[in-house]
Amino acid sequence: MGYDFRTLSAADFEDLTIDLISEYLEARFESFGPGPDGGIDGRHSSAGKTIILQAKHYPGSSVPKLISTMKKERTAIDKLQPDRYVLATSTSLSPGAKRKVGLAIGPSLRSDSDIFGFSDLNKLIRDYPRIERSHIKLWLSNTSVLERIVNAASKTFSEVTIQEINERVEKYAQNPSFFEAKEILDAHRVLIVSGPPGVGKTTLAEMLSYSFSSEGWQLTALRNLSDGYANFNSKEKQIFFFDDFLGKVSLDRKSLSNIDSELNRFIRKVKKTPNKRFVLTTRAYILEEARRISEYLSGSQVDVTKYVLDVGVYTRKIRARILYNHLSASEISKGSIESLVQGSSLFDIIDHKNYNPRIVEWMTDPSHFPPATSPRYAEFFLELLDNPHRLWEIAFREHISDKCRHLLYAVFFGPETGILISDLREIFHGFHKALCEKYKIPRNNKDFEDALKILEGGFVKIQRDRVAFVNPSLRDFMKSHIDTKEEFIDFALSSHKWFCSRNIWRGAQSKLDSADLVEVASAFSSFAKDYSEPASLRIRDRQSTSFFSPTLSDLDNIDIIMLLMEWWKITSDIYFLCQSLIVARQNDDGSDTLWSDRVGILDLIYEINEGQHGSSENLLELSGLLSKKIILALDRGIETEELDLVSEEFERRSESLPKSVGAAIENAIHREFSVVHQAVCDIDSESSLEEYRSFVDSLSKRANVEQYVIEDAFSMIDCRMNEISQEPDDDSPSFQQRRRTGNEDFYSNADIKNLFSSLISD
16 A cells, blocks of 8 residues: 555656655756656766656556657657656556556666656655655645544544545645744744734644644644643643634734633643644734733743744745645636746746735635636736735625625624534524615525525535634635624624624724724614523533534623623613623522633723722622622632632732632632642643642742641652653654755746646646
């Protein structure tokens, strides 16, 4: 069982064969681009002797086709008169077939053994594993590897199919960023892939994560950091992948406060664990803003700059390969490709200042361009590069119906990671009914199903019970498209979910001035009146392990109260404050499922007590109710890490927080010290023990704990550490960087023409 080479483009196959034959013959070959190259793909010259190498990529093709091709090449080969001619092909060849191919090549072929067919190349791959490891597209696209990746990650990456991975691998253009990323990950165990939208951050991170997974590392794709902690297994080799960890569109101080301290802790946890890796992606401008406003991401304790790899700067050759691979793997008409290759448009596209892999992906999707547009394909391509905003604008405004646009609004105001179909249906019906009535648009009961069918594939993707945008750039377009007060009011009046209302409100805050925001906030009053039922009555979705699932089907109680308080603060509408009290008065125990953000509760209590929301008996009651919730949670017991966060937050703002909360925190810390022995017995890795020790150390300084109790706790931790054997430091895959000869940064117009001509040749 070997590689079938089907997912390699002709250019990829040529690169592979040059490396393999170079190793086999112990000779350095100059490489030449595919296309009308005069019979030369590689050339070696030494002591007046010349070896010519040619690669013919016909996976699964018949021998007669190869023989016919070589007969056509005969004149060029005879003209070259090499001292030795070598042919490498992905066609499967028997000894008899090699003899027939050899007769077609002519006297330049010294021996039939210089014809390397399907089986010969697979033997060379086995003989030279270093070459195999350097061509990641080769082994990553292997069926057994892909099955192993998906099976190993079935719980957290179940939505990613073998076919989808294959499609990504086919289009991936291997470049030095992969190996640079690997070096950072080896050195620090953490990698943040950063760059502008659409430059290939996610693709690079996925390829790197998959490559680790093929070596037996368990791949865990994160929707949030809670997934990381829940799946952390100290005994397993694990690589965690968190795409767009700071969000896809915007970042504000409040949303950052919910992640930066957790991220800091998780990074430190991974760095202390030899058999863990953590790969994250984010947009460069969002990362810079996060580092500007976050003490956790800008401090020296976790130096984020060490882990950041900026991608998006590509050599001319890599740009050409990205476009070539996408065209090679697509079903774009031959006429469209000819319109690119035959003129100068190809160079203009590759050298364009707005060149972007995401635009390349969109422009090589045949569903966007019927065959009739073939003669103008190059023109359309350049127009889109000149004005990238048009990527979705024309399709959104002219190619879809009102019901489809209304469905896209509903997806946009859902969770960024995807929305439950049941939730989407409810939000759509609210939007669709209101907008159709306002603008006199006819509608019927099948509009939701019809719109979803129309949009699937081109605009949205459906993964089991979730719907998400097919491409992040569509979310960017929707954000820029929705920008008027009237639009936000329409959506506010017809919202049917708390998370949807919060996203509408966040969008309005990013676009409108304070006067307009008062009107938008007021428009939410009817929604708040109808949807203020206790969270305990709302359906939850905490059990799903789908990569694309949101954490909840709606917001936690504290998130609802904070949203209501924002509306109260800007409108002074007493109704919003009263609704906050209705939620806070629930007779519950402050459990995780209803009040998960304890630090957020403390922040809101602090804001109320500091007078940031005004002064009234209602506000005092709300502060008291929230204090009881967090005291109940502390009395019931919370995780050590969360106790550390809560106690740290209380210490920072203790002057404006109730003493009763402080007393509950102190009691919780004392209980934590009483169960240290049980806690350390359940920990089976040195890194986890080191982290637990740091928590114990922090907690000991925030409560009146006797010194002998602290010393006993440290002693138990140290004893447990001595029982655990040291994990090996080097558990990472042995990827080898390809070392090609010559100046690969230089790529001439002739090289580009040669590369792309193979796409239109017979």
